[in-house]
Amino acid sequence: MASNTERTFIAVKPDGVQRGLVGEIIKRFEQKGFRLVAMKFMHRLRRRSFLPPPYDTLLEAGLL
Template sequence: LQEKTLLVAKPDAVQRRLLGDIIQRFERRGFKLVAMKMLQADRRLVEQHYEELRLKPLYPALVTYMTSGPVVAMVWEGYNVVRCTRAMVGDSSAVGTIRGDLSVHITRNVVHASDSVETAQREIGFWFQRDELVAWDSRDRDNIYGP
């Protein structure tokens, strides 16, 4: 199933210059980048994005952290991209995953990834206008997915 998902490189990923590594992992997997922008996320955007965590003890620190420096928001497209992205991101101790390989502390976990197709659609709408997503045909699609 062709899907889209949101991936946000958090301030620690930007500061530590990990973007190339993160993007390369997705491109090597055969996923297609359809939107990307660097921004200083404001409090309103971060609060909207993490609304479901509002009552959690970690919420104030999370909002402060996510607004502490630039982030890079990306939309990736591909077959089962949501599930695959979650597996690629992993947790902070899973070797071979983005967080396992690149995180240095559980509170600085490098990226946010949408956890479902429905969540991805909603979150993409927070970070991007519809006309910021670029529809393009990948010439190697048949090599990746078959004819």
Template sequence: MEQTFLMIKPDAVRRGLIGRIISRLESKGFHMVAGKFIVLPEDLVEKHYQEHEGRPYYQDLISFMTSGPVFAMVWEGDDIVNLARLMMGPTDPEKAAPGTIRGDFATRMNRNVIHGSDSLKSAEREIRLFFSEDELVRK
């Protein structure tokens, strides 16, 4: 059983989309094993997005991700990393098909409502950044 890290971003939280996004993941048969509503400190956002440092959009990304609360989550399911990414759709909402989370809810590239780990390795790193082992609920 795989785990992945997903985070509902400030734009989606402001728009009241947490429940609708979670409902889609639950309907697919995935299980949330941790979740927290948090305003991210800048140092955590910088660690999370370290691979983007130096890119033209980096400062805007940091400002956006610290602009309001997010809902950080750990989800569990078979092949969840790949399937969750399919459900989210491409990072660019203009390329995201209707029926995907970004296709239905995102408004522009740097305001794309949700983050999802892109690999099992990334998922492990991101889960450790945001959650301690005792915050994960085991069956």
């Protein structure tokens, strides 16, 4: 990847995952000419979160 290439982070919040909007969000992202290079689904496995409040609740239902 060239050094002048910009990268953007996009997070789909738990309510978007629960409502089944992930495909639509990715489609809109790609229609704008962006290219998806990585995707990771995160789900809290332990009660203790590594994120500070109020962000710790983002992993309760899953975050993409």
